[in-house]
Amino acid sequence: MNTPISKEVLKFFAAYIERELGIVYSDANFFQLESRLHQIAKLMNKKIEDVLVTNYNQIYGDFKKLLLDTATNNETSFFRDKAMFKSLVKNILPGLCKDKAPGQPIRIWSAACSTGQEPYTLAMALNEELIKENIPGFQILGTDFSETALNRARSGTYSQLEVQRGLPATHLVKYFSQVEDKWKVNSLLQKNINFQAFNLLTKWSITGPFDLIFCRNVLIYQKIESRKDIINRLYDYLSPTGFLILGATESMMGLSDKFESVLFEGAAFNRKKSAPEVIGKGATGCKSA
């Protein structure tokens, strides 16, 4: 049985995670933090007491990296929310392409890409359109706070279970090769994706604007002030005709009045209120944020 960690100590580490990542651990979730601290001690091959004492005053080095990595929820899968991807290809891409000068690629930012399933899903979906000559080309930026997750994303290597979740068999054989008991994304997909370490709460060192920004299931873990701040900054990084995509259960309600949400076949896409109507036409229903 693991040595219990006092509430005071858990509060200290929870406050640190909140300052660094904006992720809020409520008292009810302290058991998760406690379990993660024990996991870290095991990974570092040290006693939990030693790890806590060493890092109680100054959090640094391997412990800092592991603490912040394990604090993030890396839950993801290929084609997560299939209806949204289907609608994106059918309803959003054609309009975005109309706005592009010849040869100008569609720029996409996957703002919390975790282990890479979202950017690779986008690359597969867009590559299918590229083959049909429906789009001019595309560039995807995948960012995440966790270096561990990003290293997996860069490797493009997934377990059998990971490729079973969401990925159609046709795409598996088309875009992946088998390396021992794992599946590796083909270089064809990787060439259009750049992965970069990035913290949504600190200064942003990337170059916009983007035609599509995916920031799904990130804001739910943040405080309201951080949510507003991130949404406002995403607004500045979105092209005038671009779309911001949040998680299926997330909304702009109470966060920003500069966006409007447009529904295409049940999938919600957020565009600037100032955006021209070019892409909005054909929406089955509109609602204001």
Added chain:
Amino acid sequence: MTNLLIVDDSKVVHSFVKDCLKDKNCKIGHAYNGEEALKILTTEGVFDIVLLDWEMPIMNGLETMAAIAKSNLDTPVVMVTTKNKHTDIKQMLNEGVREYIMKPFTKEILIEKIEDVLGKPFEVLS
């Protein structure tokens, strides 16, 4: 309601699938080899989807798939198998299989793959 046919020589698989779908509005037919499956498919009316094992006695999954295609039955087939090599998956897709599930599998993956192929979610029993 979804009409589903399980074709597998393992009774454990039949029982697991039945348990996974117990709260869904789903009628399940059972066959234990390809020959039985073909007989059921051609005589017992229309199924919405078939879950087909590859390695079975009398008539294996690929032979069954070929016979299904030859009989002009357009019921979509999901291969449920321990085979997971790139060439295996390519071969089953070439034979007309719509999707595949690798054994062992979870309830979530089973439901996700069936719903993907059907293009709609299961109706839930009230």
